[in-house]
Every structure is written in structure tokens, then in C-alpha cells.
Amino acid sequence: MLDVVFSSYRNYRGYLSAILVQRMQANPSYSMRAFARSLGLSAGELSEVLRGKRKLSLRSAERVAEGLNLIPKEREHLVRLVLDERRERAPTSLMPSDGPKAAASSQELSAERFAVVAEWYCFAILNLAQCEGFRWDEAHIARRLGILRTEARNALDLLEKIGLIRRTNRGLQVDDTFVMSPDGIPSDAVRAYHRQILGKAAAALDEQPVEEREIAGVSFAISWKLMGPLKKELSQFLDHVATKYGAGKHRTEVVHVELACFRMSRGAPDA
Numbered sequence: 001m002l003d004v005v006f007s008s009y010r011n012y013r014g015y016l017s018a019i020l021v022q023r024m025q026a027n028p029s030y031s032m033r034a035f036a037r038s039l040g041l042s043a044g045e046l047s048e049v050l051r052g053k054r055k056l057s058l059r060s061a062e063r064v065a066e067g068l069n070l071i072p073k074e075r076e077h078l079v080r081l082v083l084d085e086r087r088e089r090a091p092t093s094l095m096p097s098d099g100p101k102a103a104a105s106s107q108e109l110s111a112e113r114f115a116v117v118a119e120w121y122c123f124a125i126l127n128l129a130q131c132e133g134f135r136w137d138e139a140h141i142a143r144r145l146g147i148l149r150t151e152a153r154n155a156l157d158l159l160e161k162i163g164l165i166r167r168t169n170r171g172l173q174v175d176d177t178f179v180m181s182p183d184g185i186p187s188d189a190v191r192a193y194h195r196q197i198l199g200k201a202a203a204a205l206d207e208q209p210v211e212e213r214e215i216a217g218v219s220f221a222i223s224w225k226l227m228g229p230l231k232k233e234l235s236q237f238l239d240h241v242a243t244k245y246g247a248g249k250h251r252t253e254v255v256h257v258e259l260a261c262f263r264m265s266r267g268a269p270d271a
Contacts, residue, residue, distance in 0.1 A: 010081075011081055011085065012056065012061075012064075012078055012081045012082065012085075013049065013050055013052065014189070016039075016046075016049070016050060016064070017050055017189075018189060019035075019068070020032065020035050020050075021118070021158075021189075023035065024154065024158070025154075028150060028153075028154055032046060032047060032050075032161065038067045039063060039064045039067040039068070040060075040063030040064070040066065040067050041060060041063065041064070045060070050162075051162075051163075055082070055085055056082050056085075057082075058079065058082060058083075061078050061079055061082045064078065065078055114189055114190065114193075117155070117158050117159060117162065117164065118189040118190070118192055118193045119151070119155065119193075119196070120193060120196040120197055120200065121145050121147050121151060121152070121155055122155045122158065122159060124145055124254055124256075125141055125145070125152070125155055125156070125159065126159070126164060126165070126174050127254045128141065128144055128145065128254050129165075129174050130174075130251055131251050131252050131253065131254065132250060132251060132252050133252070136156070136171060136172040138152040138153045138156065139152075141155075141156075145254075156172075160172070163175055194258070197256060197258050198258065198260070200256070201215060201258060217260070219264060230261065231261065234259050234261055237259075238257060238259060241257055242257075
């Protein structure tokens with residue numbers, strides 16, 4: 001029985017990415033080629049499907065369902081998702097950012113791709129790469145982030161596979177043309193990522209001196225109608241902080257600012 005619940009996904013790419021990650025975590029030597037073979041697809045076909053460059057055909061969907069041993073209800077869900085996507089005008093996996101200038105220079109990192117690198121240290125590596133003295137060396141990365149060398153090695157492999165880092169004549173480089181998708185898709189991967197970050201914040205309360213952290217919060221009464229504008233303003237605040245303090249030279253550390261806004265009261269919200 002798969003730990004990943006298919007019915008919680010609104011498209012099949014996120015589901016397949018989650019299964020791939022699960023198998024890679026269980027077996028570090030497991031590859032996309034092996035995954036494609038188990039699904040009855042070619043490695044190239046699966047790669048294009050996960051990247052949003054190709055849509056699954058109904059025939060391929062049947063092979064995927066067979067390869068994953070999906071129960072009848074799950075098979076129906078897969079077919080429905082395939083049919084729904086084929087009725088759409090454009091794939092939803094990679095879309096250009098808002099504005100003509102941004103569209104020419106950046107791509108959104110979809111929820112499906114995010115699922116492949118949902119471990120907290122994957123994105124920490126991308127930020128660490130901007131620090132002085134950084135080396136694309138698994139031992140260096142493991143020491144700076146406090147993770148295992150095998151975790152660093154696996155993260156580098158995943159980041160390269162989905163294109164967030166790429167090999168050039170000068171070695172590995174971060175592809176900074178990707179930005180996080182703002183569509184707010186609820187997914188298991190996104191929730192798992194934030195659980196990890198909140199766990200890191202809780203550990204920092206005990207492990208880091210107050211000079212190295214700032215954990216504060218405020219509770220207040222609000223009209224539920226203002227929840228949308230509040231979330232938007234918090235998002236804009238995070239963008240402002242990252243732009244203001246993440247720019248410039250002499251960067252040596254990676255920090256994470258996590259805002260948690262949630263309802264503390266229970267019962268039906270006001271109309």
C-alpha cells in the first residue's frame with residue numbers, strides 16, 4: 001500500500017513525483033529510469049511528463065495504473081485527471097511569471113516539481129550556494145547544514161534532475177530563473193515542508209542563543225472577511241524582507257523566516 005494518497009492530488013504529476021521521491025528516499029540508488037520502467041514508460045517520456053512538457057495519453061495512463069497497482073477507484077481518478085488536463089488549453093506545470101519582462105526570464109516552480117525537493121535542506125542548499133566560501137561538495141554542504149553526506153548527495157542529485165541546478169563549463173550552478181508558484185495549491189509536499197521548518201524553529205529555541213534567532217508572535221481579533229487581505233500582506237512582507245536583506249555582498253549564512261498565521265478560535269467564522 002502506497003503512503004502517498006492519490007485522491008489528495010488534483011493532478012497526476014504531483015502524485016508521480018511524490019512516489020518517485022518516496023522510492024528514492026527508501027533506496028538512494030533508485031533512478032527515474034527505473035521508475036519509468038516500472039510504469040511501462042520510457043525515461044524520456046516520464047521526464048517530459050513530470051516537467052509538464054507532455055501530457056499522459058489514456059493508453060499511457062493505463063500502463064501507469066498497472067505499474068502502480070492502483071485499485072479501481074484510483075484508476076478512475078487517474079483517468080479523470082488525464083481527461084481534465086487534455087481539455088485544458090495549456091499545461092499547468094510550468095507557467096511564465098506575471099508580466100512580459102518576468103515571463104522572458106523566469107519560470108514558476110510548480111507544486112509537482114516542489115514535491116521532488118520538499119526536504120528543507122534542498123532549498124537551503126540553493127541559498128547556501130550564494131554564500132561566500134561555498135563549495136559544491138557534499139561534505140561541505142553536510143557540515144554547513146548539519147545533515148548527512150548521503151542526504152546532501154541525494155539532494156544535489158534531485159536538484160539537478162529537475163533543473164534547479166545545472167552543469168556548466170564552470171561546474172554546477174543554481175538556475176535562478178525559477179520562482180515559487182504563488183497559486184497556493186495545498187499539497188502533501190508543501191505541508192510536509194512547513195512541518196519540517198516549524199520543527200527546525202522549535203529546535204532553535206533550545207539550541208540557538210537569542211542573538212541568532214527571533215521567534216515572536218501576536219494574537220488579535222479579526223473579521224474573517226479580512227483573512228484574505230491579511231495573508232496577501234504577510235506574503236508581500238516576506239518578499240520585501242527577502243529582497244532587502246538577501247541582496248548585497250558578503251553573505252555567509254542562510255536564515256529562514258517562517259510566518260504562521262492561523263485561526264485560534266473554533267466554530268463557524270463570522271459572515
